[in-house]
Amino acid sequence: MATAATADNDLVEYGFRRVIITITAVLCALLEIVDTTIVNVALTNMRGSLGATLTDVAWVITAYAIANVIVIPMTSWLSQQFGRRNYFAVSIIVFTVASFLCGNATNIWELVAFRFIQGLGGGALLVTAQTIITESYPVEKRSMAQAIYGMGVIVGPTLGPPLGGYLVDNFSWPYIFYINIPLGIIATFLTLTFVRSPKYGEKLKANQVDWWGIIFLSAFIGSLQFVLEHGQQDDWFSNSTIIILSTVSFLGLLAFIWRELTYKYPIVNLSVLKDGNLRIGILMGFILGFGLYGSTLIIPIYTQQILGWTALDAGMLLIPGSITTAILMPFVGKMIQKGIPQSYMISVGFLVFFFFTFWMHNVMTPDTGVEHFYWPLILRGIGLGLLFVPITTLSLSTLKGKHIGEGAAFTGMFRQLGGSFGIAIITTFITRFSQKHRVDLIANLDGSKFEVQERLNAMKRMFRSKGFSANEAMQKAYQLFDLSILKQSTVLAYMDIFMALGIMFLCCIPIVLLIKRSKNKVDISDAMH
Structure with a gap:
């Protein structure tokens, strides 16, 4: 020591x-x-x-x-x-x-x-x-x-x-x-x-390097990442490439675990996962990555696809929330130094993120303005600020020596994988929820109703005023009406996604109860010794 x-x-x-x-x-x-x-x-x-x-x-x-x-x-x-x-x-x-x-x-x-x-x-x-x-x-x-x-x-x-x-x-x-x-x-x-x-201690010789571990890890992680990135556009398991790479990923995982548990000089020390706080921490880090990267993807896509914003405007929308996170981070660090339990901050962070998703669920329309997004995204920034540092420090709180560095690598990897899973699942369900809502909206749309007929006639008159014949104007009115339904169904899909994200974060709060309190402050500097 x-x-x-x-x-x-x-x-x-x-x-x-x-x-x-x-x-x-x-x-x-x-x-x-x-x-x-x-x-x-x-x-x-x-x-x-x-x-x-x-x-x-x-x-x-x-x-x-x-x-x-x-x-x-x-x-x-x-x-x-x-x-x-x-x-x-x-x-x-x-x-x-x-x-x-x-x-x-x-x-x-x-x-x-x-x-x-x-x-x-x-x-x-x-x-x-x-x-x-x-x-x-x-x-x-x-x-x-x-x-x-x-x-x-x-x-x-x-x-x-x-x-x-x-x-x-x-x-x-x-x-x-x-x-x-x-x-x-x-x-x-x-x-x-x-x-x-x-x-450092003595370096490994070339014949001691865990080459098979590197190969199995690359097969497992590389194939999994491809499946997550391309699953939605390739229709998931209807595609032979996705099926093959999913199989390669699963077999690569099994081979990697076997290799790391049996080889004398493993490339990744899996025994560190015996630590309960690390297991809980990487789970919460996974959820954090899911929410962070998922919401970072979904908000710009929504504003560009539904509201017609430019890429620059969509990106700028996220800046105030990020500044909020940056301002909050040092205060969170001081709170931890003063002995405030990280588990309290994590619980509040998950709850705040739930309120953010619930708020976003309620303000989303085909005509939402920038003023409606401002405060929910500030709330998102507060939630992220309360989650990152406490989750990281708690994950490593019961580890010692070089195991801290190994644990830090796991938290980083699972946060990245959480983001990949989040993006893959969100894009898939936006497509599927949009289709479902479109079918429901059309099924409940009565073409004989006065309101529907009045709207179609108004569109027809608009196209007639632009020089189109009666048949062409009616055809374009139907197309515009269909586009309006598609837009509304997509908005409903985004609302569903935000509510699902919020419920997922809310369900994470009880997990905090499983964390063991450590009397010692984590010494992350032991990471590489």
């Missing part, structure tokens, strides 16, 4: 050095997370300039996500093998070079390949940045370090769409990648100058 404490104290920074390391770590976390969402608003432009289909261009998102979730669980092990500072610096360089190559891609598959490489570099930045920033603070301020890191993780997904929209509207889509280059160069320089690595 004395050795570990000495190592921890050796890595604590003060004054100017700590400020620089904090800025570097947050910058790298932001770079990685912004890039998960920044491309969403540029896909149409990419299709046009690269001559790609919608299915092809979706791989730009999928390749990055697959690389991310594969490398996150291996980050702790890779840091030990190569030294954390070296691994972090190389990851930034890989991310930066791949960003340049993405911007210069001449066809869609070049872009997909470079996005995969970018994802490999980016995934490493998340967990490593979390550990570096935490180790730079003394033990009594570690919850504040988590809060500072959390600002990047929570704010990042909402910065992507407006930033991407601005760059695409005013420049062109390659600039969403070029913007990473100067930031990456600065981050690399600061890392090599200021970041220090803890001392």
Whole structure:
């Protein structure tokens, strides 16, 4: 214990050095997370300039996500093998070079390949940045370090769409990648100058490396991520590719678990999952990712698809809530330092998120204005602020030594997977609920009613005034009426989704009761020792 404490104290920074390391770590976390969402608003432009289909261009998102979730669980092990500072610096360089190559891609598959490489570099930045920033603070301020890191993780997904929209509207889509280059160069320089690595034990020889574990993990996570990204557009299990990859993912999971439990030098230490608080924490982290990434997806799509907003306006809508989260995070860190139980904050956070979804359910119409979204999204920001740091610290609260780093990798991976599941399930159910509501609306629509006839005649008169014949005007009136029904059914589907999200968060509150209280403050700096 004395050795570990000495190592921890050796890595604590003060004054100017700590400020620089904090800025570097947050910058790298932001770079990685912004890039998960920044491309969403540029896909149409990419299709046009690269001559790609919608299915092809979706791989730009999928390749990055697959690389991310594969490398996150291996980050702790890779840091030990190569030294954390070296691994972090190389990851930034890989991310930066791949960003340049993405911007210069001449066809869609070049872009997909470079996005995969970018994802490999980016995934490493998340967990490593979390550990570096935490180790730079003394033990009594570690919850504040988590809060500072959390600002990047929570704010990042909402910065992507407006930033991407601005760059695409005013420049062109390659600039969403070029913007990473100067930031990456600065981050690399600061890392090599200021970041220090803890001392590690003996490195593994090449023949001791868990190559089969890496292969099984890649098969499991990679296939699962593909299924989640493409399931809805490929009609899930009606598609042979989805069936094959689901089978590969399941078998890969079984083989991975067997390998990690039986091999002497596992790439991922599964025994850490024996800890009850970690299991509960990664479940709540999964739900947090589900709500965070799910709502970050659903709100811009709703405002663009139903309300006709631009991508930039849709992205800007999320900014006030993100600022609220960023302001709240340090206060949450101080509350934890003062001994307020994290379980109380998590319970309140889940409840606040439920109120946000309930409020959104009630304000959604085909004509909702920006003023109706403002306060619900502020409430969302408060809920997220009350969830991230307490969930992270509670997940690791009963772990010790290097198990904390291994636990942190699991929390990061499950938060990302929660986002992937959230996006996949939400997009699927929007489509299915829309179809159901459309059928219900048409079934209850009586064409002989005066109100229906009056509306159709009003539309017909409008088209007649524009020079259409009586038959053409009537046909267009029916088309417009049908479009109105489709729009209304889609709004009802979004309302259902928000209510389901809220109920899911509400159901998480009792899980908090299962958490064991730890008398010791979690020392996240033990993560890599």
